[in-house]
Amino acid sequence: MSIVLIGSSIVTAATFFLIPTLGEILTERSGILNLGVEGMVISSAAAAFAVTYLTGNAMIGVLAGMAVGGILALIHAILSITFNRNQVVSGISLTVFGTGLSGLLGRDFVGRTIAALQPIPILGLSDIPFFGPVFFNKDILVYASFILVPVLWFILFRTRIGIVIRTVGENPAAAYTQGINVILVRYLCVILGGMLCGLGGAYMTVAWMPAWTEGMTGGRGWIVIALTVVALWHPITAFLGAYLFGMFHVLQFSFQLSGIPVAFINMLPYLSTIAFLLAWGILLNKQKVKRIIGAPSALCVPFEKG
Amino acid sequence: MVTVLKMQNICKSFVGEGGGEIRANDNITFTLKRGEVHALLGENGAGKSTLVMNLCREPDSGTVILNGEKVELHSPRDALKHGIGIAYQDLSRTLVERHTIAENILSLATGFLLSPSAIEEAIREALVEYDLGELDPQMSIWKLSGGEKQRVEILKALITNPDILILDEPTSMQTPLEVERLFSLIETLKAQGKSVVIITHHLGEAIRISNRITVLRGGKVVDTLDEVRVEAMKKEPEKGARELAQLMVGREVLYDLERKGLQEGPIVLATQDLRVNNDMGVQVVNSVSFKVRGNQILGIAGVAGNGQRELVESIVHWREATGGNIHLHGEVITNKPIKEIRDRGVSFVPENRKKALILNMSVRANLMISYYADTPGLFVDREAMIKKTDGLIKRFSIETPSPLAPVRSLSGGNRQKVVVARELSRQPPKGEQLLLIAENPTFGLDVATTQFVRQELLKMRTAGAAVLLVSSDLTEIMTLSDMIAVMYKGKIIGVLDASSATRESVGLLMGGVVGETSNVGEDELIEA
Ligand SMILES: Nc1ncnc2c1ncn2[C@@H]1O[C@H](COP(=O)(O)OP(=O)(O)OP(=O)(O)O)[C@@H](O)[C@H]1O
Ligand SMILES: [Mg+2]
Numbered sequence: 001m002s003i004v005l006i007g008s009s010i011v012t013a014a015t016f017f018l019i020p021t022l023g024e025i026l027t028e029r030s031g032i033l034n035l036g037v038e039g040m041v042i043s044s045a046a047a048a049f050a051v052t053y054l055t056g057n058a059m060i061g062v063l064a065g066m067a068v069g070g071i072l073a074l075i076h077a078i079l080s081i082t083f084n085r086n087q088v089v090s091g092i093s094l095t096v097f098g099t100g101l102s103g104l105l106g107r108d109f110v111g112r113t114i115a116a117l118q119p120i121p122i123l124g125l126s127d128i129p130f131f132g133p134v135f136f137n138k139d140i141l142v143y144a145s146f147i148l149v150p151v152l153w154f155i156l157f158r159t160r161i162g163i164v165i166r167t168v169g170e171n172p173a174a175a176y177t178q179g180i181n182v183i184l185v186r187y188l189c190v191i192l193g194g195m196l197c198g199l200g201g202a203y204m205t206v207a208w209m210p211a212w213t214e215g216m217t218g219g220r221g222w223i224v225i226a227l228t229v230v231a232l233w234h235p236i237t238a239f240l241g242a243y244l245f246g247m248f249h250v251l252q253f254s255f256q257l258s259g260i261p262v263a264f265i266n267m268l269p270y271l272s273t274i275a276f277l278l279a280w281g282i283l284l285n286k287q288k289v290k291r292i293i294g295a296p297s298a299l300c301v302p303f304e305k306g
Numbered sequence: 307m308v309t310v311l312k313m314q315n316i317c318k319s320f321v322g323e324g325g326g327e328i329r330a331n332d333n334i335t336f337t338l339k340r341g342e343v344h345a346l347l348g349e350n351g352a353g354k355s356t357l358v359m360n361l362c363r364e365p366d367s368g369t370v371i372l373n374g375e376k377v378e379l380h381s382p383r384d385a386l387k388h389g390i391g392i393a394y395q396d397l398s399r400t401l402v403e404r405h406t407i408a409e410n411i412l413s414l415a416t417g418f419l420l421s422p423s424a425i426e427e428a429i430r431e432a433l434v435e436y437d438l439g440e441l442d443p444q445m446s447i448w449k450l451s452g453g454e455k456q457r458v459e460i461l462k463a464l465i466t467n468p469d470i471l472i473l474d475e476p477t478s479m480q481t482p483l484e485v486e487r488l489f490s491l492i493e494t495l496k497a498q499g500k501s502v503v504i505i506t507h508h509l510g511e512a513i514r515i516s517n518r519i520t521v522l523r524g525g526k527v528v529d530t531l532d533e534v535r536v537e538a539m540k541k542e543p544e545k546g547a548r549e550l551a552q553l554m555v556g557r558e559v560l561y562d563l564e565r566k567g568l569q570e571g572p573i574v575l576a577t578q579d580l581r582v583n584n585d586m587g588v589q590v591v592n593s594v595s596f597k598v599r600g601n602q603i604l605g606i607a608g609v610a611g612n613g614q615r616e617l618v619e620s621i622v623h624w625r626e627a628t629g630g631n632i633h634l635h636g637e638v639i640t641n642k643p644i645k646e647i648r649d650r651g652v653s654f655v656p657e658n659r660k661k662a663l664i665l666n667m668s669v670r671a672n673l674m675i676s677y678y679a680d681t682p683g684l685f686v687d688r689e690a691m692i693k694k695t696d697g698l699i700k701r702f703s704i705e706t707p708s709p710l711a712p713v714r715s716l717s718g719g720n721r722q723k724v725v726v727a728r729e730l731s732r733q734p735p736k737g738e739q740l741l742l743i744a745e746n747p748t749f750g751l752d753v754a755t756t757q758f759v760r761q762e763l764l765k766m767r768t769a770g771a772a773v774l775l776v777s778s779d780l781t782e783i784m785t786l787s788d789m790i791a792v793m794y795k796g797k798i799i800g801v802l803d804a805s806s807a808t809r810e811s812v813g814l815l816m817g818g819v820v821g822e823t824s825n826v827g828e829d830e831l832i833e834a
Contacts, residue, residue, distance in 0.1 A: 158419060158420050159420050160415045162420065164415075166402075167405070167412065170404055173399035174400050174402050174410070175412070176381070176382060177392070177394060177399070178382065179381070179387075181383075291585070297403070297404065305363065305381075
């Protein structure tokens with residue numbers, strides 16, 4: 001494989017990791033853990049494929065994927081925010097449910113093909129050697145992911161709604177006593193986060209590998225959960241992390257001939273997740289550091305008024 | 307004067323863990339006039355916080371009348387809209403530890419974009435305007451002392467420019483100087499025609515600052531003292547305080563503690579050149595040496611934040627000592643495992659109750675924590691535990707609907723009683739004295755409980771224990787200690803014999819002013 005091709009596939013795989021991770025960051029920043037990423041991603045992948053096939057319009061398919069992601073997230077929101085149910089249980093149920101749902105949605109579309117989203121070269125940038133074809137000759141969703149990273153960063157750290165979201169995730173009572181509608185903020189974050197997971201799922205079937213086979217995400221939604229932790233709930237580090245994981249993902253194919261067992265290479269994303277968690281664990285174990293970075297303090301803690 | 311707020315026939319109950327009903331507010335009627343300061347007094351659990359919370363949460367029954375109009379206040383948002391600003395008691399529910407002061411005051415974040423510099427500027431201006439002392443808006447909350455956090459909470463309420471300001475125990479962690487400042491601020495607000503409700507356990511403060519005083523007991527109003535009676539109390543605050551205490555408790559409160567002269571016991575705890583860092587890695591305990599004997603209370607006085615917390619935490623190894631040594635009964639225990647230190651007969655009542663309690667677990671479980679290991683083998687002697695904990699609940703009169711109620715559901719004072727009960731009832735190994743370390747043990751407690759805890763400390767002293775008392779409350783230090791060491795900027799800058807120390811001499815040292823008298827007894831204390 002040419003180096004450009006490898007680079008280009010890394011960007012593609014990374015985009016698939018990146019978009020749902022941004023969604024999960026938004027969700028967790030508001031204090032809700034959504035372990036249903038895998039379920040949301042795979043259902044929306046199926047939905048996006050089916051709708052694209054039926055309408056012949058990939059953008060409508062993408063919107064359908066986002067809608068499915070949002071609706072599934074809404075279920076999680078209702079259970080965990082309105083009814084204060086255990087977020088871990090609810091999230092895992094969502095994954096199981098979503099996996100089943102994807103089979104149903106995609107049932108009639110196995111083996112069909114659609115026209116994938118076409119690359120749109122960016123004038124001026126796409127001619128740069130190596131970087132041009134790798135980064136700037138991609139489809140619109142890849143560009144969207146480039147924009148989403150700074151946008152999410154900006155929203156979280158430079159706007160009023162951002163400080164409100166972070167306060168809700170750190171100490172919902174503190175937000176509530178200052179007149180913030182904690183429930184509303186959490187609902188919005190969870191649903192928007194779900195829609196981003198849906199966007200990631202749609203990206204898989206309408207841009208990356210335009211076909212539908214059952215279980216095609218292959219558990220990669222779980223990497224998103226790990227990536228959120230590895231990225232320390234920050235969009236910029238999520239970007240770096242997603243590209244690193246994208247690299248592992250692509251290497252797994254390119255190294256198949258090199259004599260390193262495939263099974264080992266398959267392990268790399270998971271192994272690196274463990275390595276990262278261990279590294280953070282050692283580096284961030286100091287009281288002082290913990291007080292500055294780490295999981296949102298109210299993550300998984302239901303909010304009760306008064 | 308016009309009545310701005312009237313709370314009429316307010317009832318609010320909670321369901322206790324055992325299914326029993328706690329009538330936190332039982333048919334309470336409370337009025338607030340324009341331009342008055344109205345103090346709300348009562349024991350821990352009397353229902354003071356619950357009453358003011360009815361301004362941001364629906365009561366079970368009763369009406370709230372604001373400026374002559376009946377209003378329904380469902381949430382803090384409604385309260386804010388109606389010009390009610392509340393500085394809450396439980397700061398863990400109102401401040402975000404990880405965020406800066408600027409990020410904590412959401413009402414300053416207006417518009418879509420967040421402008422940290424504008425918010426910080428607004429805070430600096432407000433600090434000057436309200437004379438709330440030094441606070442760096444860029445400082446994270448977790449780095450602040452308790453008193454500073456309280457000031458942030460007050461600032462947060464003030465910045466919304468409320469007509470009615472509610473202060474729920476705003477002074478419990480403040481230094482005398484800061485209390486003065488707050489009081490002159492309250493006077494200014496009053497002059498502007500604003501109304502203030504203040505909840506406090508310091509009866510002297512209440513008499514000084516307020517126009518009227520309402521006393522609650524067991525969820526009911528015992529009495530509302532009008533301007534005339536409060537004015538009379540201002541002339542004789544000592545007598546007034548006794549009268550108020552009696553109203554609160556419903557019986558005569560033991561006000562004078564008896565401290566017998568005792569023969570000093572053997573040295574129990576000694577530190578040598580102890581050095582400790584704070585959370586930021588800055589050394590805040592600089593070569594501190596002292597010793598505490600059996601039958602002795604060593605009071606460590608000082609303005610909060612001068613290294614006292616780090617000092618005591620290093621003794622029980624909640625925190626690493628970076629240099630020097632700690633001797634318990636002559637043996638080095640520096641940085642030994644916490645359990646080993648505790649098993650040698652060390653009890654600790656920390657100021658931070660959250661760290662001493664598991665809020666979601668029952669009162670019984672919390673009381674038992676220290677005793678699980680007492681029964682040998684794999685199993686816990688449940689019967690004995692139940693008997694023991696029930697006994698403690700009774701002896702320390704912990705007010706809880708049931709021993710199985712989670713500690714979270716208790717009032718602040720009763721939570722502290724759980725800690726005190728557990729720590730004071732521990733037994734040292736045979737033939738040795740207990741070392742009791744108490745860090746602001748009566749912070750936030752009502753008069754009766756405060757006196758009770760102090761009495762218990764004295765009893766421990768009589769029983770032979772060595773007591774290390776760290777307190778920023780000068781009265782507490784003066785009434786309990788045999789020796790007084792004053793900490794300033796990480797050093798013990800003076801040691802006084804309690805019999806010769808005066809409020810003034812200790813107060814000066816707390817401010818860092820070293821006079822001639824300061825070295826009295828220091829040699830005796832360090833020579834160990
Ligand atoms: N959210 C709650 N759930 C259950 N019980 C509660 C709750 N809030 C208060 N209580 C109970 O109501 C009673 C009154 O509590 P409140 O906090 O009003 O007391 P307080 O007078 O403010 O005491 P303190 O001086 O300790 O702050 C207490 O018995 C307390 O245990
Ligand atoms: Mg209270």
